[in-house]
Amino acid sequence: MTTKIRVGVVDQQPLFREGVIVNLEAQPDIEVVSQGASIRDAMQMAQESEPDVIMLDMSLLDSGLDALEAITQQHARAKILLFTLMGDEEKVCSALKRGAQGCLLKGANGRELVQAVRVLHQSESYVSPSLAATLLMRSGPSRVSPAKPVQRFSDLTRREEEILSILGKGRSNKEIGNKLDLSEKTIKHHVTNILQKLQVRNRVEAALVASERTPQRLTLS
Structure with a gap:
């Protein structure tokens, strides 16, 4: 059961x-x-x-x-x-x-x-996607960790960059996996690495930090 x-x-x-x-x-x-x-x-x-x-x-x-x-x-x-x-x-x-x-x-x-x-x-x-979109548009240096975002992105792999861009749209691990034809377990592993490399605690903070560098890549639907 x-x-x-x-x-x-x-x-x-x-x-x-x-x-x-x-x-x-x-x-x-x-x-x-x-x-x-x-x-x-x-x-x-x-x-x-x-x-x-x-x-x-x-x-x-x-x-x-x-x-x-x-x-x-x-x-x-x-x-x-x-x-x-x-x-x-x-x-x-x-x-x-x-x-x-x-x-x-x-x-x-x-x-x-x-x-x-x-x-x-x-x-x-x-x-909620509509709320997340507003958070990303409003995000600025005072709303994220003081460390410079650009320095954090240098360690991300191409695959992690790709996953981060989809994560920023409010998608779950399962949805990201379906889009990239990868298992949910694999996506979870990549997301864990992304959070560690960006020095953030959760997916939302990761999206907010990412929006500092390239907000157009994290536009939400």
């Missing part, structure tokens, strides 16, 4: 939260193990329910990102997927650098919702 992806849902709007839960529980490989409406609920479920993915309303972090960092540091197993509205790009960038693994627009459909959960469960990052 395949182990299901354990998910916790935290959003202060009951109707929205219930809609998310209905969509997730309709999937045979996903189980909603807890729900809540506050940061305190999120921290409690991380400790007691031990979900693989916690879906968290971004507006609950208005008072600061310390709670987000506390969850990711104390409960490393839980991957944080944020719900947000377009227009919170600055906070999204900060949250991704403080430990969140993904961000989903509240206007996303059920299919994207499920895809994002599955992607995070595979220890990958996910950002």
Whole structure:
């Protein structure tokens, strides 16, 4: 029997939260193990329910990102997927650098919702394509690591450059593998090398750093 992806849902709007839960529980490989409406609920479920993915309303972090960092540091197993509205790009960038693994627009459909959960469960990052495009357009020297991006790219192989350009479009390892006719395992190995060479923590930061050098190569669809 395949182990299901354990998910916790935290959003202060009951109707929205219930809609998310209905969509997730309709999937045979996903189980909603807890729900809540506050940061305190999120921290409690991380400790007691031990979900693989916690879906968290971004507006609950208005008072600061310390709670987000506390969850990711104390409960490393839980991957944080944020719900947000377009227009919170600055906070999204900060949250991704403080430990969140993904961000989903509240206007996303059920299919994207499920895809994002599955992607995070595979220890990958996910950002809604339209939001990722905005992040790339807004990215600048103050939004990425201070090391010079150009120096980092010198170690990338041609294949890694190719994968990075597709990764910047918000594609998962499986989608990149299908496009390049490579196995998902091979892509995962290349992505790990890319993150190490660029000295970044996740796929989104890699795309942001890459956009510093050649933004036209990382245009999102």
